[in-house]
Amino acid sequence: MVNRFDLTKRLVARLKKDEAVIGGIGNTNFDLWSAGRRPQNFYMLGSMGLAFPIALGVALAQPNRRVFALEGDGSLLMQLGCLSTIATLRPKNLSMIVMDNGIYQITGAQPTPAAAATDLIAVAIGCGLTNSTWAADEEDFERLIDQSLTASEPMLIGVRIDDKPGTGATRRDPVQIRERFMLGVGVREPM
Numbered sequence: 001m002v003n004r005f006d007l008t009k010r011l012v013a014r015l016k017k018d019e020a021v022i023g024g025i026g027n028t029n030f031d032l033w034s035a036g037r038r039p040q041n042f043y044m045l046g047s048m049g050l051a052f053p054i055a056l057g058v059a060l061a062q063p064n065r066r067v068f069a070l071e072g073d074g075s076l077l078m079q080l081g082c083l084s085t086i087a088t089l090r091p092k093n094l095s096m097i098v099m100d101n102g103i104y105q106i107t108g109a110q111p112t113p114a115a116a117a118t119d120l121i122a123v124a125i126g127c128g129l130t131n132s133t134w135a136a137d138e139e140d141f142e143r144l145i146d147q148s149l150t151a152s153e154p155m156l157i158g159v160r161i162d163d164k165p166g167t168g169a170t171r172r173d174p175v176q177i178r179e180r181f182m183l184g185v186g187v188r189e190p191m
């Protein structure tokens with residue numbers, strides 16, 4: 001089955017250079033951290049569901065930069081309203097990825113509603129994000145990432161992944177994470 005860390009490495013390998021990547025709480029940012037530190041990466045700590053909203057803000061503030069966001073299914077379910085907001089504002093430089101393992105893996109693998117009832121891509125399309133699709137496998141994921149690099153509307157890629165925990169652990173230093181990111185996206189002068 002498809003694995004989050006494997007997909008994250010495939011994503012990072014396809015970046016040109018300056019794309020921002022926002023990792024959600026827990027496993028998505030652990031795997032992003034392990035895939036190689038970049039100054040254009042932001043690692044969300046503590047709050048579920050904020051990867052897409054933060055990425056939306058970056059995408060609107062810097063329309064010439066491609067912005068990726070990585071989120072877990074449980075976290076996205078906690079912040080579904082952001083899909084309607086993103087569909088309304090339609091930043092063409094925003095690419096979102098939901099890593100759907102059907103569980104809240106990091107807190108003990110309790111099943112999420114995405115396992116039993118909710119199709120998150122169908123929800124996204126219903127919210128108006130018409131360029132939303134499930135990736136069938138790793139190769140399909142890479143093809144969709146390439147497509148999203150030049151997309152002219154926001155794109156959401158869903159991937160059904162295995163139940164493995166994230167690799168590594170992000171250093172829990174929110175101030176450093178914020179400062180490095182601001183330098184990385186050019187809104188802070190080096191001291």
Ligand SMILES: Cc1ncc(C[n+]2csc(CCOP(=O)(O)OP(=O)(O)O)c2C)c(N)n1
Binds near residue numbers: 027046047076106107
């Ligand atoms: C508002 C809120 N409720 C609960 C938690 C505890 N919590 C942290 S991560 C997490 C599960 C995240 O699940 P998901 O986004 O599906 O990612 P996964 O762990 O499966 O990779 C939970 C319940 C939290 N941080 N914030």
